[in-house]
Amino acid sequence: MPSPDDDHTGTRIREQRRLARLTQRELANRIPYSYSLLNQVECGARPATADFVAAVAHALKVDVTTLTGQPYVTELQRDRLAELVRPIREALDLYDLGANPDLTARPAAQLVAAADRLCAEVRATHLRNAARALPGTIAELTHTAWATPSTELWRALASTYRTAHDITVKLGYYDLSAVALDRMAWAAERASDPCLGAVRQYMRALVYFREGEYTIGQRLVAAGHNVVAQAEESREALAVAGQLHLGGSVIAARADDVAAVVEHIGEARKIAKRIGDASDIHWLSFGPANVAMHRMSAAVEMGQYDNALKQARRIRLPASVATSRRAHFLIDQARTEMETGHTDAALEHLVQARKAAPEQTRYHPGARETIRGLVHTARRTPDTLNYMAAWVGL
Structure with missing residues (x-):
């Protein structure tokens, strides 16, 4: 061992x-x-x-x-990921400089498509690819949005800032992720897009969830609902509102507010039943499968591990579920299996998460702590667990 x-x-x-x-x-x-x-x-x-x-x-x-x-600098340096963070930091600082006369940018339609591809790369957990392409795309979109402003370009720029947030959170650079969210708000305001503004409030709420400030997180979820209510009723607005309810459910679970958990999950389920799978909207993965995963996650956060395990074993994820969301679910399930004494199953789910999303799993605090827990509870450490522990740097 x-x-x-x-x-x-x-x-x-x-x-x-x-x-x-x-x-x-x-x-x-x-x-x-x-x-x-x-x-x-x-x-x-x-x-x-x-x-x-x-x-x-x-x-x-x-x-x-x-x-x-965090960030786990040694592992990030070994994986040549740390060197990709500084260009992102510099790109986020260009927001107020206007058009760049020395920059030749791609046509607007190509930039909008590039912003969408970055979101797809993150959902596929290709963090390295996304991190390499992101700074240049931000610079080009910043230049073009200032030179020829349009709602579509400001939306695309807001999307790249959201991608910057997603990447830096996954790599553990939470200070930089907060800057990215501020930039996202700035661009969303110029796009006059309430749905984007509400998505930003949802992501802010998760920041406070991570920091243990559950009251603030709940206020931000409520603020997000107020923002999205300004949009015309549409499938997009409903999906964003549903995702806000899912975020609210896990925050309420951490706050041990069972009634609020039930209410949020119930509202999200109603919306999912109405619009079906809406994973294509703002890359939120909203839909019936995500509602089921959040219900299970809420049980985990409340320490209801037996209940969470029963739910997890009943969930069958469709092929359409984003790899990032699938890996997160597997890590949650591993923790649940460990807490209920099913250590072999816990290790197997961590191995599955690694196969599905190696970069995300390696830098996920929950995965690392679950591996550590398995090491300490094992009477004899299997070779697979030894390998996983070494892989995350324990």
């Missing part, structure tokens, strides 16, 4: 707790988790789940990334 290293979320929680001059008992009194669990996480005997980390970060008044160690 591999020896657990000293650089893990539990040790970082211990370091930050000591910097705050708190004992384990004092910190445990500030979070909705037991002293025993805190002790086990700090010593590495239990994985630090996303909800646990968010609660500790909130109590210690630090960013979640301070505790998770």
Whole structure:
């Protein structure tokens, strides 16, 4: 069995707790988790789940990334992904410079198509390809939108900013992802597109969900509903509203608001029944399958692992489900299998997630913590688990 290293979320929680001059008992009194669990996480005997980390970060008044160690720079450098982040950062800073007289851009129709292809690459989890193409596309769209403004071009530019957010979140650069969302709002306003504005509010809500600020997250979901209500009723507006309900369901689950979870899932299900699979709209993956996955995720977030496992085993994902969403579901299911003692099944689902989306899985905190948990609970570590642990850098 591999020896657990000293650089893990539990040790970082211990370091930050000591910097705050708190004992384990004092910190445990500030979070909705037991002293025993805190002790086990700090010593590495239990994985630090996303909800646990968010609660500790909130109590210690630090960013979640301070505790998770993101971005995972060593692995990113080894994979030659870290070098792709700086050009994205620079491209995001061009937004207010107007047209660039030294730039020759592709025709507008090609740029709009390029923005859409970037979204497709991210959903297919081809993060490296998307990250390489993104800065140039942002620069060309920025130039063209300023030179010959149109709703279509501003929408496409907002889409590239959304792609920048998606990539930087998946790689762990959360500070940069916040900048990308600000730029998305800026472009969406110029497009006068309430649906895009509502999508941005949905994504902002997930930022606060990750940070453990559930009240703010719920307010942002409500704000998103207010924004999308300004649009004419359409399949697009309904899909965005449905996705807002799904985001609201997992935020409510973390806040232990069961009634709100039931309400959000119920509303999303009604919309999905009405419009069917709408995964083509804003690349949100909205539809009946996504409603089922979010219902299962809400059970996971509420610690209802037996219920979540029953749901997960009943879900049959259609081929149309985006690879990124499929991998996220497999990681959630792996955590659920581990928490219910089905360690072999947990490992198998992690292997499936890796096969489907290697870049996304390697940098997913939930996958890494589940692998760590499996290492610590295994009496004898299978070669596959040894390989997975080494692969994510444990």
